[in-house]
Amino acid sequence: MKKAKKIKHSLYLIVALAMLVYALPLISFSGGWSWTSAFGVAWALFAFLVIGAHLHYLLGVDEEKQKTLDRIKAEKLRQWQLKWPEEKQRSQEHM
Structure with a gap:
């Protein structure tokens, strides 16, 4: 049971990291702050929060x-x- 939970959290961590690696280069700040860039920053912060939660669980x-x-x-x-x-x-x- 414990191993299945660790595998699940590892999978979710990998997915969150992959989404973050894909999305970070697409967030543009060249035009200054806009609703699009603000959304991108908020989304990235939530992604880091998810990654941190899974790391917290995996590290025990x-x-x-x-x-x-x-x-x-x-x-x-x-x-x-x-x-x-x-x-x-x-x-x-x-x-």
Whole structure:
């Protein structure tokens, strides 16, 4: 499952890069700023955003964060399980 997601993100990254490489030379700034050049710049910025998102996923930045969160959750669960017998004992003493 994980490998299929990486392949999908790699494919989308390649497609976005190809579109950007094709479109960047076609954006013309020779006539100054016009609606066409403004659209080209906005489109290129969105393309860079898509490329950055796919690179973020492929480089595994989220995996490190997820591992850290999993360790924290496991520690909290362990602490809660250690606390459980104490609370059970206290409730029996009050009865």
